[in-house]
Amino acid sequence: MKGRKKQMGWNAKCMLCLLPSLAGTAVFYVMPYLRVLYYSMISDQFSRRFVGFDHYIEVLGNTYFRLALINSLLMILFCVPTLILLALGISLMLSFGSRGITRMKTAFVLPMVIPTACIALIWRNLFSGIESVMPLYLLFIWKNTGICVILLTAAFSTIDKSIFEAAWIEGASGIKLHCSITIPMILPAIFFSVLLTIVNSFKVFKEAYLYYGTNYPPDYSYTLQYYMNNNFLKLDYQKLSVAAVLTSFVVLWIVVGGLRVQRRFRQ
Amino acid sequence: MERKSRIGLGILFAFVFTVTGCAGNAGKDVVYGQAEEVIMQGVEGLENVMSFDVDEDGCIYAGMTTQNGDVCVQTLCIADDTGSRTCYTLDEVSTPRNITFYEENIYYTVPEWLETGERQVLKRFCPERGMQETIHVFEQCSDIKKMEVMGNSLYILGTDPADIDFSTGSGDGYYDSGEILLRFDLQTGAEETVMDQDVLNFSITPAGNLMIYGHDEGGFYFSTGSGQKENFGEKQYQNLGMIDTLCACADDQYIYSSLSNHRNSTGASMGGYGKEGIIDFLEDMEFLYGDVRLRGDRLYFVDNRTDSEKKGTVLCAYIERILLSDLNRAIRLVSAEWLAETPDSQGFSMEQTALSYDSFALTVLSQDAGYDLCILNSRQEFAASIRDKGAFYPLNEIDGVTEYIESCFPFVQQAAVNENGDIWMLPVDIKINTLVYNENQCKLFSEDFAEISLEEFLYVVQKARAQEDAAYGIGAAYYTELLLSDYLMQYEKFDSEEFRGLAKLIKEEIFGCENAFSDSNAMNRIKMTGNEKAYGNVMFSIVADPSEHEVYSNVDGMRIMRVPMFTEDAESIVTCTFLCVNPSSENLNLTLEYISRLAKSMLAEEENLLLSDAGIYEESVYYADLKKVCSKGVVRFSYENELFLTDFYAYIEGRISLEEFIAEADRKIAAYLNE
Numbered sequence: 001m002k003g004r005k006k007q008m009g010w011n012a013k014c015m016l017c018l019l020p021s022l023a024g025t026a027v028f029y030v031m032p033y034l035r036v037l038y039y040s041m042i043s044d045q046f047s048r049r050f051v052g053f054d055h056y057i058e059v060l061g062n063t064y065f066r067l068a069l070i071n072s073l074l075m076i077l078f079c080v081p082t083l084i085l086l087a088l089g090i091s092l093m094l095s096f097g098s099r100g101i102t103r104m105k106t107a108f109v110l111p112m113v114i115p116t117a118c119i120a121l122i123w124r125n126l127f128s129g130i131e132s133v134m135p136l137y138l139l140f141i142w143k144n145t146g147i148c149v150i151l152l153t154a155a156f157s158t159i160d161k162s163i164f165e166a167a168w169i170e171g172a173s174g175i176k177l178h179c180s181i182t183i184p185m186i187l188p189a190i191f192f193s194v195l196l197t198i199v200n201s202f203k204v205f206k207e208a209y210l211y212y213g214t215n216y217p218p219d220y221s222y223t224l225q226y227y228m229n230n231n232f233l234k235l236d237y238q239k240l241s242v243a244a245v246l247t248s249f250v251v252l253w254i255v256v257g258g259l260r261v262q263r264r265f266r267q
Numbered sequence: 268m269e270r271k272s273r274i275g276l277g278i279l280f281a282f283v284f285t286v287t288g289c290a291g292n293a294g295k296d297v298v299y300g301q302a303e304e305v306i307m308q309g310v311e312g313l314e315n316v317m318s319f320d321v322d323e324d325g326c327i328y329a330g331m332t333t334q335n336g337d338v339c340v341q342t343l344c345i346a347d348d349t350g351s352r353t354c355y356t357l358d359e360v361s362t363p364r365n366i367t368f369y370e371e372n373i374y375y376t377v378p379e380w381l382e383t384g385e386r387q388v389l390k391r392f393c394p395e396r397g398m399q400e401t402i403h404v405f406e407q408c409s410d411i412k413k414m415e416v417m418g419n420s421l422y423i424l425g426t427d428p429a430d431i432d433f434s435t436g437s438g439d440g441y442y443d444s445g446e447i448l449l450r451f452d453l454q455t456g457a458e459e460t461v462m463d464q465d466v467l468n469f470s471i472t473p474a475g476n477l478m479i480y481g482h483d484e485g486g487f488y489f490s491t492g493s494g495q496k497e498n499f500g501e502k503q504y505q506n507l508g509m510i511d512t513l514c515a516c517a518d519d520q521y522i523y524s525s526l527s528n529h530r531n532s533t534g535a536s537m538g539g540y541g542k543e544g545i546i547d548f549l550e551d552m553e554f555l556y557g558d559v560r561l562r563g564d565r566l567y568f569v570d571n572r573t574d575s576e577k578k579g580t581v582l583c584a585y586i587e588r589i590l591l592s593d594l595n596r597a598i599r600l601v602s603a604e605w606l607a608e609t610p611d612s613q614g615f616s617m618e619q620t621a622l623s624y625d626s627f628a629l630t631v632l633s634q635d636a637g638y639d640l641c642i643l644n645s646r647q648e649f650a651a652s653i654r655d656k657g658a659f660y661p662l663n664e665i666d667g668v669t670e671y672i673e674s675c676f677p678f679v680q681q682a683a684v685n686e687n688g689d690i691w692m693l694p695v696d697i698k699i700n701t702l703v704y705n706e707n708q709c710k711l712f713s714e715d716f717a718e719i720s721l722e723e724f725l726y727v728v729q730k731a732r733a734q735e736d737a738a739y740g741i742g743a744a745y746y747t748e749l750l751l752s753d754y755l756m757q758y759e760k761f762d763s764e765e766f767r768g769l770a771k772l773i774k775e776e777i778f779g780c781e782n783a784f785s786d787s788n789a790m791n792r793i794k795m796t797g798n799e800k801a802y803g804n805v806m807f808s809i810v811a812d813p814s815e816h817e818v819y820s821n822v823d824g825m826r827i828m829r830v831p832m833f834t835e836d837a838e839s840i841v842t843c844t845f846l847c848v849n850p851s852s853e854n855l856n857l858t859l860e861y862i863s864r865l866a867k868s869m870l871a872e873e874e875n876l877l878l879s880d881a882g883i884y885e886e887s888v889y890y891a892d893l894k895k896v897c898s899k900g901v902v903r904f905s906y907e908n909e910l911f912l913t914d915f916y917a918y919i920e921g922r923i924s925l926e927e928f929i930a931e932a933d934r935k936i937a938a939y940l941n942e
Contacts, residue, residue, distance in 0.1 A: 045634055046657040046850055064942035216910065216935040230942055233624070235652040237632050 033248070040241035059242040067219060068227040068243075069250070072202065075137065075223065076254075080197045083141045087148035087193065092178060094149070095156040105153075112146040119143065120210030133220040136211060140204050148193040155189030156182065191262050198254055202247065205229065318366040318375070321560045321567050324348070328373050330363035343373060343392055357392065357399055365414035366558070367421060369453065371395065374402070374421065376411045387411045387425065389451065403456060407447055415471045421451040422461070422477060424469055440508050441482045448479065470515035473561065478515040480507070491518045514559040514566070522559065522566070598854065598861055600846075601638045603627035603649055608844045610642065610695045613864045615857075624649070631658050634851040639858040642695075644844040645682070651904035653847050654691050660848035661689040665859050667867040668693060674870055675877045682843055682902035692845035693862055695869070696813070697877055699841045700749055701896050702830045703819050704807035717828040721750075724831035725776040728784060731806055736789050740808035743777050743784035746830075749809075751915065752840055752903055753832045760933045761911070769833050770918065770925055778919050811842070813876055820889040827892035829899065838901040910935045 040056070043049040059065050094105055111119070119139065127135035159182065167177050183190070205225035212221060215230055224247050231239040319329040325348040333342045333354075341359040343366075346352045357363060363375035373392045378385055387410065389403040405411065408425025415422050426446045448462040448469060461477075467487075468480040478491045479499070487506045492499035503519075510525040560567040597616035600609075603624050609617075620638075622630060627649065630638060643650045653659055662668040672683050672690055685691050709716040712727045719727065731737040754761075754769055777784050786794070790808070793801045803822045809830055810816060819825045829839045846865075852858050869875050873882035876897070884894040911932035918928040 044657045045632065046659075062942065064938055214913075214935075216938045219934070222938070227942055230939075232632070233628055233648070235628060235632055235649065235656045235658060237656075 036241045036244055039237055040245050042238070045237060055238045055242045056246075059239055059246070062239075064222065065224075065227055065243060068222050068224045069246075071133075071220065071222055072224045072247075073250075074133075075140070075201050075204070076198055079137050079140050079201060080194060082137075083145055083148060083197050084190065084194055086141065087145050087152055088183070088190070090145065090149050091152035091156060092182070094153050108149045109146040111143045116143075116206050117210055120207060123211055131218070133218075136204070136208055136221055139207055139211065140201065143207070144197060144200050148197065151189055151193050151196075152186060155186035159185050187262070191258060195255060195258060199251065202251065316569055317362045317557070318364045319558050319560075319567070319569070320366045320368045320373075321562050321565075322368050323562060325562065325565065326368075327567070328366050328368045330366045330375055332362045343375075343394075345394060353394070355392065355394065355397060359399075363390075365411055365423075367414050367416050369416045369419075369421075374414070374416075374453075376405075376414065376423075378409075385409050389421070403451060403458065405449065405458070407449065407460070412446070413469065415469075416453075417471045417475060417477060419453050421453060422469060422471065423449040423451060424466070425449060441487065442509075444509075468510055468513040470513045470521065472515040472518045474518055476518055478513075478518070478521065480510060480513055489519075489521070512557070512559055514561050516561055522561070598640060598858055599638045600640045600642055601627065601630060602642045603647055608642070608644070608696045610846060610865060611868065613861060613868060615861050615864075631849075634849075636849075636851045636853045638849055639852040639854050640849065640862075641847050642844065643847065644696075644842050645902050646842050646905050648905060650845075654685050654904075658847070658850075659689075659691040660850040660852075660855070660859070661691065662693060662848065662859075662862060663688075663690050665866070666863045667870065668862065671866040671870045674879065676879045676897055676900060678838075678841060678897075678900045678902055679843065679877055682904075683845070692847045693866060694843050694845045694877055695865070696844040697841050697897075697900075697902075698811035698813070698844075699839055699876075699893075699897055699900050700809060700811050700830050701816075701827045701839065701893065702807055703805070703810045703816075703825055703827055705803075705805060706824050706826045708806045717826070719831055720835070721831045721833055722772070722776075725772070729776070729780050732780065732787070737787055737806050738789035738793055738804050739806045740786040740790045741784050742786070742809070745809065746784060747773055747777060747915070748912070749830060749840060750833050751911070752905070753834055753837050756838070756840075756901070756903060757834055760936060761929045762933055765833075766929070767925060770915075770928075774919050816876075816889075816893065820887055825889055827889060827896055829896050838899050839896050841897075841900040841902050843902045910939055 039045065041050060041052060043051050090108055094108075123135055123139050163181060163185075164177070167173075167181055172180065202224065204223070208217060208221055208223065208226070209215075212218070215226065215233070216222075217226065224243060228240050228243045228247075231237075231243070315331050315333075316329045317331060319327055321327050327344075327346045329344045329346070331342050331344060332339050334340070341357040341362055342354050343357055343363065344352060344354045359377050361377045363377055365374075365376045367374040371393070373394065374389060375392065376387050376389055379388045381404065383406065387405045387408060388401055389405065390399055391402050392399045405423065405425055407427070408423075409427050411423055411425045413424040424446055425448075426444055443464070444467070446466050447460060447464075448466045450459045450461050451457070452459075462479065462481070465481045465483055466479055467482060470478050472478050472491065476491050476493060478489060480487065480489055482488070483502075485502070486504050487508070488502040488504045490499045490502050507523060508525050510523045512522075512524045514522045516522060557569050558567075597618040600617055600619040602619065602621050604621055609619060619642075627641075629635075631641070631649075631653070641653070643653065645651075668690055671693075672680055675683070675694065679694050679697065683690055683692055683694055704716060706716070709727075712730065713719050713723065728739070728741055731739050750769065750773060754766060758766065790805065793805065799818050799821060802818055803824070805819075805822075805825075810819065810827075816827075829837070846862065848855070848858055848862060870878070872878075875881050876883070876893070879894075879898070884890045911928075914923065914928050914931050914935075917923045918925055923931070
């Protein structure tokens with residue numbers, strides 16, 4: 001009984017500490033999300049007639065929404081693995097490579113701090129005449145590799161050196177050492193980087209807008225952000241809300257799927 | 268434990284939901300100022316009144332300049348309410364000003380040159396004895412703006428133009444005009460300074476107190492007191508700008524007008540400490556200036572209406588009752604980027620804010636209650652979206668609006684009413700693209716110039732270019748936009764042989780002919796001189812602005828036709844500026860009242876080009892031509908120019924081929940229409 005009381009008191013204290021954060025999350029994330037959900041199910045903000053899933057059916061059947069969704073997913077499929085592999089390789093070099101390479105740490109972080117407008121201008125000059133989505137992919141990878149390098153390098157630094165010594169003694173070295181020991185040990189960090197990159201891939205609108213200079217880029221670069229932004233400018237809040245909700249479901253599905261994979265891998 | 272956590276979270280959610288849930292729009296009921304009954308009558312025999320006063324019995328004392336042969340005679344006229352009139356000739360060089368009646372004497376001021384320079388002199392005229400005498404010389408001011416009597420003292424607002432200091436100006440439009448408020452004791456002859464700075468105007472209230480309007484570091488303010496410097500009440504801050512006329516109706520209410528303030532462009536407005544209102548009966552007054560007197564339920568002022576047969580007469584308006592609203596804010600108008608056109612304020616206070624496109628979209632979509640009206644024109648990309656997304660308050664039930672819309676041209680009616688029959692906007696201005704041409708000069712090019720085709724017209728422009736002194740104005744970029752808009756009214760995409768022909772024509776004939784399609788040098792010279800008579804030399808020009816039509820209509824031989832377009836017998840493209848009411852506005856009742864008044868006012872305006880039977884169309888052949896063009900007009904709600912215009916200019920400059928432009932433009936338009 002006493003123990004139970006003590007536990008309840010402790011839990012209450014924890015709740016109290018969490019309250020400000022929960023309140024902030026509720027006010028700035030949960031409530032707006034619920035409101036967007038509500039807007040996606042009414043005719044418009046002014047007459048507010050409930051229409052159920054009519055807007056969802058309309059948006060899912062819209063060619064341009066589907067095009068935007070496919071482009072966004074393709075970006076994830078191509079850019080995320082490439083970026084993670086690249087970041088992993090660079091992190092390994094920085095953590096285990098020669099001194100000369102470790103001195104180049106700053107260079108990998110630099111793309112993050114250069115203003116996007118400058119990068120877009122340089123990219124346009126570099127890739128002018130190329131009618132493809134590759135410049136955008138390269139821009140995204142180049143800009144976001146730095147943060148993943150930082151995360152993975154930090155993860156490497158937390159690995160106990162004695163494990164490597166033991167592995168060396170056992171005869172493991174080189175690629176086998178990293179594949180069997182290093183990478184599995186930093187799997188949570190890799191997973192986090194994957195999630196971060198996926199989320200960032202949905203935020204690439206600024207770079208794309210500056211690169212293409214228009215609200216209507218070529219079809220291969222027309223992503224969900226363009227769809228949402230253009231509907232915002234046309235005051236079509238309903239389509240915008242539906243697209244936002246559907247995007248959140250996609251991201252949620254990816255995150256949940258990833259968590260399950262990670263859990264299974266750990267087992 | 269888990270259960271308690273869930274309960275705790277649930278309570279939190281409920282609390283947050285309640286606090287942040289959708290707030291309803293608590294609109295205020297507004298009682299606005301209006302005169303219950305208005306009778307305006309002029310006083311016979313009083314003309315060109317420069318200054319006047321009225322006693323408690325309604326007897327008017329007016330200072331005028333009358334003609335006696337070739338000689339101007341300064342006259343004091345007394346007209347009582349029975350119609351009887353007595354005039355006295357004054358031995359003065361200048362017209363008596365600041366007429367004030369007190370104890371059977373008429374006081375007035377005149378400027379006189381004295382040893383110390385030009386000074387304002389206070390004089391007294393006694394009608395009984397027929398004698399005038401000098402009472403006092405005001406050394407502190409060389410001009411007197413206003414004089415009123417309170418108790419046995421005269422309160423004088425004087426100024427010295429040499430003291431005007433624009434450098435003291437603040438962001439609210441105030442500058443130091445060097446005003447000084449003096450009190451002159453009529454019994455002792457003593458002059459005292461009541462306020463020597465920051466005072467802008469004053470008025471004596473019916474209760475015998477002194478109301479002043481001034482400015483300090485806090486802004487413009489009112490204050491009422493007994494007239495002694497130290498006895499003024501609390502300052503009531505109210506920004507009316509640099510007002511020109513002030514008349515106190517009560518210790519905390521007033522009538523005012525101001526030319527420098529955008530709040531009222533016609534007539535006058537009423538206000539009170541913390542309140543605002545409008546005056547109905549002064550709607551057709553251009554501006555209320557000079558002496559204004561409120562005696563009981565009668566307001567006296569000088570008729571300054573341009574068209575009035577008795578301009579300069581003192582008018583008397585009977586006001587049964589004046590109510591003021593408990594309102595402390597202006598009608599808030601927002602626009603997506605700055606628009607030059609602003610609607611007439613109708614005596615209401617208006618505040619206009621220009622927002623960026625993104626901010627405007629956010630403001631409308633979030634149902635921001637912080638604005639009352641939005642003003643847009645049909646060339647802006649939001650315009651049709653406001654209609655299509657229902658972001659408006661339907662105006663069908665608003666008094667005067669339906670009548671006004673039905674009196675407009677059919678194309679305006681079509682634009683103002685959506686597919687559900689809702690009147691979603693109030694059109695306030697149109698700019699219809701027309702070609703103004705000099706009939707005599709253009710006969711040299713074609714006998715039937717009004718029926719000229721596009722190709723022929725382009726040839727004419729090139730021929731005119733070859734003439735050194737030809738004055739014409741055709742902007743290449745603007746004409747191109749019109750042509751493309753005309754094309755898009757007929758076709759949904761650019762992939763057609765017709766467009767390929769048009770594009771080639773534009774590239775070779777408009778942009779290919781160096782400097783042909785711009786204002787010619789002669790035209791630029793005419794515009795720079797600003798001499799309206801010189802417009803008689805203009806050969807032709809694209810004109811859309813009503814103010815430009817006004818200039819050309821005064822020139823003999825000028826005619827109007829529709830701009831030669833790609834499509835034969837095309838409708839003329841019209842840009843319509845309109846107002847939309849925010850359905851979530853906090854001031855909805857006041858805003859709708861304003862819309863009603865504006866609609867009625869525009870309906871009565873003979874020069875309103877939106878009205879199909881406006882009197883202006885009967886005035887001349889020029890306007891008759893304009894009416895003909897207007898009757899075949901269409902309001903086109905534009906796509907974003909960005910969709911194709913930038914790429915079109917890239918084609919014109921040779922950076923992309925025509926096929927590339929067509930593919931790109933059609934792709935963008937398809938995305939815009941279908942996403």
